[in-house]
Amino acid sequence: MTLPTEPIGSIPRPASLIEGMKASAAGKLSAEKLEALFEDAVRDTIRRFEETGSPVITDGEQRKPSFATYPIHGAKNLAPGGVTIRFRDGHERQLPVLNAGPFRYATYASSYLDAAKKHAHVPLKEAVISASALSLLYPQGGIPGYSREVFLDDLVDEAAKDVRQCLDRGATVQIDFTEGRLAVKLDPSKGLLNSFVDLNNRVLDRFTAAEKRRIGVHTCPGGDQDSTHSADVDYAELLPALFRLNAGSFFIQLSSERDRPRVLAILKKHATGDRKIFVGVTDPIDPRVESAAEVRDRVLEAAKFIDPVHLGTTDDCGFSPFGDDTSTSRDTAFAKIRARVEGTAMASKVLGL
Numbered sequence: 001m002t003l004p005t006e007p008i009g010s011i012p013r014p015a016s017l018i019e020g021m022k023a024s025a026a027g028k029l030s031a032e033k034l035e036a037l038f039e040d041a042v043r044d045t046i047r048r049f050e051e052t053g054s055p056v057i058t059d060g061e062q063r064k065p066s067f068a069t070y071p072i073h074g075a076k077n078l079a080p081g082g083v084t085i086r087f088r089d090g091h092e093r094q095l096p097v098l099n100a101g102p103f104r105y106a107t108y109a110s111s112y113l114d115a116a117k118k119h120a121h122v123p124l125k126e127a128v129i130s131a132s133a134l135s136l137l138y139p140q141g142g143i144p145g146y147s148r149e150v151f152l153d154d155l156v157d158e159a160a161k162d163v164r165q166c167l168d169r170g171a172t173v174q175i176d177f178t179e180g181r182l183a184v185k186l187d188p189s190k191g192l193l194n195s196f197v198d199l200n201n202r203v204l205d206r207f208t209a210a211e212k213r214r215i216g217v218h219t220c221p222g223g224d225q226d227s228t229h230s231a232d233v234d235y236a237e238l239l240p241a242l243f244r245l246n247a248g249s250f251f252i253q254l255s256s257e258r259d260r261p262r263v264l265a266i267l268k269k270h271a272t273g274d275r276k277i278f279v280g281v282t283d284p285i286d287p288r289v290e291s292a293a294e295v296r297d298r299v300l301e302a303a304k305f306i307d308p309v310h311l312g313t314t315d316d317c318g319f320s321p322f323g324d325d326t327s328t329s330r331d332t333a334f335a336k337i338r339a340r341v342e343g344t345a346m347a348s349k350v351l352g353l
Helices: 015-025 031-051 110-117 131-135 148-168 179-186 191-204 260-270 292-303 330-350
Strands: 084-086 092-094 125-129 172-176 215-219 249-252 276-282 311-315
Touching: 015 031, 031 110, 031 330, 110 125, 110 148, 125 148, 131 148, 131 179, 131 191, 148 172, 148 191, 179 191, 249 260, 249 311, 260 276, 260 292, 276 292, 276 330, 292 311, 292 330, 311 330
Parallel strands: 125 172, 172 215, 215 249, 249 276, 276 311
Antiparallel strands: 084 092
């Protein structure tokens, strides 16, 4: 037995796929040729993932336009001009806005899982976007004939269906909740954060206790083009609310934190019951590849606070949550993953596991 270790989700796409996605969007590449590029990227990603020794893998989110918008990719009832998220380096990402009801997913994550299962030889994990992130699609001015309350009912149904379909296919599920820390920045009263937690719990309440043990939640301060959107928010302001989420596992960005022991002391208070807390031991937005020994030492540091029965390791964030992010190479991503896997095994040996 060793400590469990899992990725977050995304891997940088091959340059050929990124160019193909751009060409397809411009009407210059056929659907068949784009599908061939997706298939090649998924096959190569899974092969390289398995070569790292990772006991759990993903498809690298190669087919997703982004971790946040895959459910609405191709939907017809959207308009530009939604919520804008600004990153520390000044660049922005903007969501669309819903302009008519009802709200339905155009794409479910299970479709990516089905395509990946053809190539995988180890357990697969599927990342899904949180209901709270998608709640930002509803316009502040409302939609005539489609109230926010009805929208949220539809959203919860769709988000639960997204998770359910992945569980039914044998995968574990990770809910991406990067907007949690950002919510504290936008509303220091924490009213927004608490509403997000309550909404996500409406989804989680659709599942049994056994199913919830196969569902995790990921939090980080964002990671896009080697920049973050909310790393300046004190983790102490987020974590108590985060652990109100009725999930079995929590994936916590940690390696890039300036004061890891302080955060670990907070996490210790929440390492209860049968929860698993996966701490970040590699930093995807740092171009330097961590050594396995460095990862080992980070794991041993965490084990001083969190009993190993509750402890696991992960990467701080996905390596390319948005499809066009080329700030990290595929080689760097897989080198970091290998270091995480090997360093976790080294730490497990020291801990006598």
